[in-house]
Amino acid sequence: MNTPGKPDTPLLDVSDLAVQFRVPGRGGIFYRDSTDVKAVNGVSFSMARGETLGLVGESGCGKSTTGRAVLQLLRPTGGRVVFDDEPIHEFWKKKGQKWVWDHRLLDLRRRMQMIFQDPFASLNPRMTVETILSEPLRNFDVVQGAEQREKIQHLLMTVGMDPRCMRRYPHEFSGGQRQRIGIARALALGPDFIVADEPISALDVSIQAQIMNLLSELRENLGLTLLFIAHDLAAIRHVSDRIAVMYLGQIVELADAQTIVDRPQHPYTQALLSAVPIPDPTQEQSRRRTVLSGEMPSPIHPPSGCPFHTRCPLSEERCRSDVPRMRTIETGHQVACHLVE
Amino acid sequence: MTTHSENVLEVCDLRTHFRTDDGIVKAVDGVSFSVKRGETLGIVGESGSGKSVTCLSAMQLVPRPPAFHPSGEIHFGDTNLLSLPEYEIEKLRGKRLAMIFQDPLTSLNPYLTIARQLTEVLEVHQGDTPTVARRTSIEMLERVGIPDAAERIDQHPHQFSGGMRQRVMIAMALLCGPEVLFADEPTTALDVTIQAQILELIKDLQTAIGTAVVLVTHDLGVVAGTTDRVAVMYAGKIVEEGTTAEVFANPQHPYTRGLLESMPRIDTPIQKSLYAIPGLPPDLGNLPTGCSFHPRCELATDQCRKTYPDRKTLSSTHRAACWEVEATE
C-alpha cells in the first residue's frame, strides 16, 4: 500500500511523549485547586514499517491516551511524534482558545487510523453499515456513486463479511461481526498505520481468535504497521513483533515479544507474566506466582522515584527517591529499573 | 431422590426457559451437576451459554415470569430450592447460599455505607447485636485485605477501587460462612494482577470456611488454576464435564477442544495463526436441531444434525455429549 518515504527509517518515532489532563479538585471546576494528571509521562518508542508493536499494561496506565496522542486525536502536552519523517505533533493551530488540526494533519487522517474496543459506541445506531463505511470515503472525497458501493463491498469482503450485509444496522450483528465492520471502516481510506485499542477485549474467546487472525492477515496483505493495545499479555504476544510494557504512564520494559515472555527483566513485567493464567492445571500447580500486593497508584498522586516502587517486591532506598531511566541492556531490550544491570 | 451424602448441592435436569416476544429462549436446558463441601466446580463457556442463569436459578434470582422451569430439582440439604417459597429462600440467601458478581454494585448498594450493608446481614441472619455485628464486619474486611478496615467500613462503595469493592462484596458474601458460594465471573473486569489477588483470596477463605464454590468464568486459564472439576457449557447444556485434570489432559468434546486451541497462551511457541472455531454461538430462541454445536463442528455427521447426542462416559467422573466421542467405560 502507500508507504512513501525512506524504507529504512522508522515509520513512527515517538520521543518523550507526555499527556497531562487537568482535573478539577474537590471544589469542582470553578475552584483553583485543579490538578494536572500525568496520564502519559515520557514515553519513547519507534516502529519500523510493517511492524506490530504491542502495548500492554493494566487499566488506567495510559495505553489509550498514548494511542490517541500518537494519532494526534489528543494534542500531546510534551514530546515529539514523528510520522514518516514529519513532526506531526506540530501540525496543530490555534483557533480562538482551542487547538485544532491544520490541513497537514487532516491529510494524514487517510494514513493513520484507529480501531476501537466497541467500534459502534460513538456511531448513530440508525446508520446502516453502508452509511457507516461511506462516511470516511465521502469526507475525503475518495469515490462516489456506484464506485463507492463497489469499494464498500470490497472492504466488507476484505474483513470476511458478506457484502450483502451493507443494508443492515449495527445492532443486528454479533460482537465479532461488529468488530469486523469497525476494522473495515478503519481500512476504508487505505491507511498504512493503525492503532488498535483493545480490539478483542470485549469478545468471546472463540471470536477473539478469529479477529486476531484477521488482523494478522490484513497486516501481511496490506503491509500495515500496527500499534496493538491490550491488557492481555498472551494475546499481545501472539500478534506482536515487539512488546512495550506500560505502568503508570511510563514504558518500563520494551523488547521483542519472545524475550518479554522468556526473559522479562522488570519486576512488573515478571509479576504481570506470572499472573497470566495458563490453561494447563499441571503447570498452574507447579508455577511460582508473584502475587503483587496493592494496586496501581492513581496518576493524580504518583509516587516519587520509580512508579512501581509501592508494589515492587525488590524495591530499595534509591527506588523511592530516584526515577529509573530507560536503559538498553542488550540489543533491542530496554528496561527502566535500578536493579537491572 | 435423596442427596448423595457428600454433595452439598445437586442440580438435576435444570431447565430455565424465558417467555419472550420472540418465543421461548432456552437459556438453561437440562443441566445437572453437583458440588461437594470445600470443592470448586468451574462452569466455563462463552457469553450467552447460560452460566449466569444456572447460578441465578439456584439462588431463585431469575424473575418468574418471564422465566419458568419445565423441569429440574436443586437439592440443598433436604430441600428442593426450586420449590421453596420466597420467604424460605430469603432465609438461605446470604446465609447458607451466597453469590458474588462481576460487578460488585450488583450486590452493594451505592447509597449505603459498607457498615450498614454488612452489619445488616449479620443482624438479620444471625441476630447479632449492632456492636457484635460491627466487630465481626470489621474482622471480615480485614480478612479480605481491606487496609484500615475500622475506618473504611464507614465509607460508601464508590470510595473504593474496583478491586477493593470486589473484596468488600466477597466479605459480605462470606460473612455467615455459606455452604455454597456462586462466583459469577468475579474477576472478569479486573486486571490480571488484581485477578490473581482475588482468586487467591477466594481460595484461602474457602479452605478456612469449607465453602463449596461454583466458579463461573469464560477463561480456561482461570479454570485450570482454581478448580477441582469443570463443566463446559454450550447453548444452555453441559457438553463436557470431568475433573479439571481429565478435561485439560484429555478434552473430548469438539467444542472444548476448540476453546482450548483457540486460546493464545504464553507457555507455547507462537503459531502463525490461532485455531478459530468457525461461526457464532446459536440463538437460544432458535436452536439448531440435533447437537447445538453441529453448525460449527468440523466432525459433524447427519446423525449430529438430527439427534442430540447421548452422554458418553469416559471415566467415573468424565463425560461428554458428542456422537463422535467413543465411550471408554
Ligand SMILES: Nc1ncnc2c1ncn2[C@@H]1O[C@H](COP(=O)(O)OP(=O)(O)O)[C@@H](O)[C@H]1O
Ligand atoms: N479525558 C481525561 N481527563 C482526565 N483524565 C483522563 C482522561 N483520559 C484519561 N484520563 C486518565 O489518564 C489515565 C490513563 O488513562 P488511559 O489512557 O485511558 O489508560 P488505559 O487505556 O491504559 O486504561 C487514567 O488515570 C485516566 O483516568
Ligand SMILES: Nc1ncnc2c1ncn2[C@@H]1O[C@H](COP(=O)(O)OP(=O)(O)O)[C@@H](O)[C@H]1O
Ligand atoms: N430475563 C431474561 N429474559 C430473557 N432472556 C434472558 C433473560 N436473562 C437471560 N436471558 C437469556 O439467557 C441466555 C443465557 O444468559 P446467561 O446465563 O446470562 O449467559 P452467560 O452467563 O453464560 O453469559 C442469554 O441468551 C440471555 O439472553
Ligand code: SF4
Ligand atoms: S455431536 Fe457431532 S456436531 Fe456435536 S460436537 Fe460432537 S461431532 Fe460435533
Ligand SMILES: [Mg+2]
Ligand atoms: Mg484504554
Ligand SMILES: [Mg+2]
Ligand atoms: Mg454471565
